[in-house]
Amino acid sequence: MTGPMTAAGTGAAVRPDLLALTPETLAALANRGLVKRATKELDAGTVPVLTTDPDTTVRARFEDGTTSALPPGTGLDEGDCSCAAPGVCRHLIALVLAHQRSAGSDPDGDPAAFTDWSPGSTDDAALTDAVGTRPVASARRTLDRGYAALVHRPSPDRPEPRVELPTCTVRFPVPGEIAHALTDAAAALRGEVVALAVWAFRAADATDTDERSVPVQVGGRAAAPSTALPVLDTALGLAGELLAEGVAHVGPVHGGALARAGAALTARSMHWPAGAIAELADQLTAYADRTAQYRPESVAALLTEVHARRRAAAHPGVLGTREAGDTPLRRVRLVSLGCRVHGTGQSLTSEVYFAHPGAGTVLVLRKAWTAAEGKELSAHRLATRRVLGTTLASLAGGSLVSESVRRTPSRALTVARGRLGTTTITPVGAAWTELPEPLLVRDLTALAEGWNNRPTRLIRPRVEAEAVHVVELSEVESVGYDPAEQRLEAVVRDAAGSRALVASEYRPECPGALDALADALEGGATHISGSLHRSGGGVRIDPLGVLTPAGTVVPDLAAGDGSTALAAVVRRSSDPLTAALEEAISAMSAVPHSGLRHLNVPARARIDEAASALSRTGLARAATLLRAFTEALDDGALPAGEALAARSRAWLDAQLHLLVSSELRASGKASGTPGDPGAATGGSDRRVGDGP
CATH class of the missing domain: 2.40.50 (OB fold (Dihydrolipoamide Acetyltransferase, E2P))
Structure with missing residues (x-):
């Protein structure tokens, strides 16, 4: 903690941590209404009497006899107040504002000088003092399992260090002080996630990179636990069977097996391959129902993703977060960014996107809708349907304030049942213009x-x-x-x-x-x-x-x-390069549709033509991999089982190269400029x- 200063013209010690608490930070720690009320009372002359103990504990006595105190090294939620209000009350807010005024501080004046600091410099003893023994012990259990995080170091344009944990974000608005850390996690989890964020910064500080945003894997083991990989291999086997037989030839039993494999992966916190497996199951359902949601290119990409994640399983964060399925959030204000609706006339899914300004993230609230018998749905008709006590149109164009939401590792949003009374919706107004970067x-x-x-x-x-x-x-x-x-x-x-x-x-x-x-x-x-x-x-x-x-x-x-x-x-x-890659990807997607065992002559001929086009445009490596696949199809010297495995490997090698090449092409690694219609x-x- 930074040492105390002395207020000009007084003998009282000044607490730098309290001076650094801006109205926005105070509002995040409590709520904007309390900050406005405390400010209004101070402006009206209702000023508490302040005293400072030798250890720099600041105390306030109010006219009604209420007393409040803020010891050093603790956050507002750890302050003492004799009033009956739970949590951070208006008296603690007034204490901070009065202390700032007595020190001649103007929180609305010029911003403080930028301080480049790391919460990782806090040792475990100070961490325990700040958040408590029990939260640190709980955090250590997560540390033992290992977890992924994205660490954002401070910069002049965004001076708050912050950490994106799998299910919440932690910010450190006061330089040198972790006691005032902000998080969107529920109050019961605050101490635990602050500890995880500090350790994430410590891991980032140990790296040899000076990048401002650093992904880290903290604790545990970098590789997936050996007891969990067999579950992934089971899912991989189902994916391989789908590639061999093809979407057009597997039955509904295969879709059920994929769903069970996805659930098993989720139970072991392998959220990312679980998501790919779940989408594969959805694609099988879409094909069986003959809906427009089925796309052979999507099936091919999902199969490739499952194999790619298994190959890279030893790298941090490839399989998942090793975290709980979801985390309750504290009272949050979310700003709607619009809505996406997709599906068919019989079944539609709405996805409302919400910006979370405090965390710098976007969350998704998803809801499925089914048409009544003999009727059809449209997105416009959904606009008047009720969601969270309001219409979908109001929700998609409004701001949501709630004490009942939970966030999953994939940033999906859920609202606790039976608690709609703690959720309010207001028009979005000009909230978009006030969002922080990079939102x-x-x-x-x-x-x-x-x-x-x-x-x-x-x-x-x-x-x-x-x-x-x-x-x-x-x-x-x-x-x-x-x-x-x-x-x-x-x-x-x-x-x-x-x-x-x-x-x-x-x-x-x-x-x-x-x-x-x-x-x-x-x-x-x-x-x-x-x-x-x-x-x-x-x-x-x-x-x-x-x-x-x-x-x-x-x-x-x-x-x-x-x-x-x-x-x-x-x-x-x-663009000839892009066109050649897209045609090759489309041609290769016919393989998991028909299956390696059932690939017809026209599909094979299309792959040969795609290889020739790749060669003509100078994409020699891609052309070679496609030809290696067609050669594996013709190889009859191997036993049936080995031949199928060789063909699967050849298809996967070509697919990986094509998809990564297409991604690099889109990123402008080759020549190209933004499209101009x-x-x-x-x-x-x-x-x-x-x-x-």
């Missing part, structure tokens, strides 16, 4: 540069809404519709002037989405929310919502039948209603 993006180029050192998505944590942000716009250059792809495209510029491509495909379950999106973009859009991805060396935005002077627009929930005429965009010439032409096209 609010003003420079897409700088954001994309921060993605450069990420591992491939095949082994990254399966974090929901990982790429969802709000982008501040300076200009909408063009808006148009591509009838061949049934896609709305717009070229926009962020606040720094960088270009991005907004692209949204027509989906029959949301017939009015493209019309609403076009109107919002052309109606003076100032911000757009959505999932951000690299494409052709630039950034592509899959939009969720648009902020205009008239308010927030959520396209998926908009009314309309998609019949409005939109200006057409000029078709862009295809150009100015919309004067022609018009209408969307057809039979889906993409």
